[in-house]
Amino acid sequence: MNTLISKVQYKDFEPGEFVDVQERDFDSTIQLIENFPWQSQKEKIIIDLTNPSITIEGKNNDYLKFAVFFNQKYVLHYFDSSHQLYSKSFGNLKDSFNYIRNLFEQKSFSTEELKKEPTWFQHNLKHFVTQDFRYFVTPQSARKYLIKTSGLNIFFSILFIAAFISPRSNFISPLGISAFILVMTTLGGGLNWIMFYQYYQYCKDKILIMSRGNDSFYFGLIPSPIAYDKKDILQYTIIRPANARHLLRGFSIVEIEFKNGTMIKIPNLVVDVPALERKLFQYPQIQRNKIPFLRR
Numbered sequence: 001m002n003t004l005i006s007k008v009q010y011k012d013f014e015p016g017e018f019v020d021v022q023e024r025d026f027d028s029t030i031q032l033i034e035n036f037p038w039q040s041q042k043e044k045i046i047i048d049l050t051n052p053s054i055t056i057e058g059k060n061n062d063y064l065k066f067a068v069f070f071n072q073k074y075v076l077h078y079f080d081s082s083h084q085l086y087s088k089s090f091g092n093l094k095d096s097f098n099y100i101r102n103l104f105e106q107k108s109f110s111t112e113e114l115k116k117e118p119t120w121f122q123h124n125l126k127h128f129v130t131q132d133f134r135y136f137v138t139p140q141s142a143r144k145y146l147i148k149t150s151g152l153n154i155f156f157s158i159l160f161i162a163a164f165i166s167p168r169s170n171f172i173s174p175l176g177i178s179a180f181i182l183v184m185t186t187l188g189g190g191l192n193w194i195m196f197y198q199y200y201q202y203c204k205d206k207i208l209i210m211s212r213g214n215d216s217f218y219f220g221l222i223p224s225p226i227a228y229d230k231k232d233i234l235q236y237t238i239i240r241p242a243n244a245r246h247l248l249r250g251f252s253i254v255e256i257e258f259k260n261g262t263m264i265k266i267p268n269l270v271v272d273v274p275a276l277e278r279k280l281f282q283y284p285q286i287q288r289n290k291i292p293f294l295r296r
Helices: 026-035 093-105 139-165 174-185 190-203 273-279
Strands: 003-009 019-025 053-057 063-068 074-079 085-090 134-136 206-209 216-221 226-229 233-240 253-258 263-267 285-289
Touching: 003 026, 019 026, 026 053, 026 093, 063 093, 074 093, 085 093, 139 190, 190 263, 233 273
Parallel strands: 233 285
Antiparallel strands: 003 019, 003 053, 053 063, 063 074, 074 085, 134 206, 206 216, 216 226, 233 253, 253 263
């Protein structure tokens, strides 16, 4: 009998977060749908493509997601290999079973009875593909971070260096050299380079594995990160400059404090602050406005 990969998504999960991922035949998939706690999962949710659901991966790089919907209904979302989205709503579970059977038994899934949804400028693939939620520094991510946090300052650095070494430059004097050092440290990006080096040295061999819906997460050295439990979190603090025009406005640190006194520091070179806020939405947050120097 044909088998397809099916996977489970609960409320408060983020896009791409699934559990119980395994191959199942049609009967086992139907049993998974029937045993899902639909009623309790419907409470206090906003209807979206990432919702309490069962997602089935098809044979043609396509996906079929059975999910909660408006007015106590259910919906099938079909996402084809060209990234076109279709949908059909149902009053009860069993009305969808023949459509699910077709995904298992037919060479290609028929969309005749489904509504074609407008998907302009949407990136809906993230709601269907499984992500691993591993965050670590790569050469590419480090370059992007440096440009994002310090690109303008690097540009000023080049201008001032060019002016300093120019044959017509008047900087070659004690006063000129002092002015050059001052400008390079501020507008020229000297502080940014120091902060970036500090962050990179701390993060280069570390990994964060964390999703929104899973209480367990890991942080530490890439070969052997330490396991933590979100339920043990006392609070977390976001440290960043208060002024949006501050030279170091792109740098920030999230400090997670646990009930036993343990604290871990996660710079935004590893993962950006909004992503961490979404994952830690249930826990008290403190904002601390200061320069986010990283002290080990």
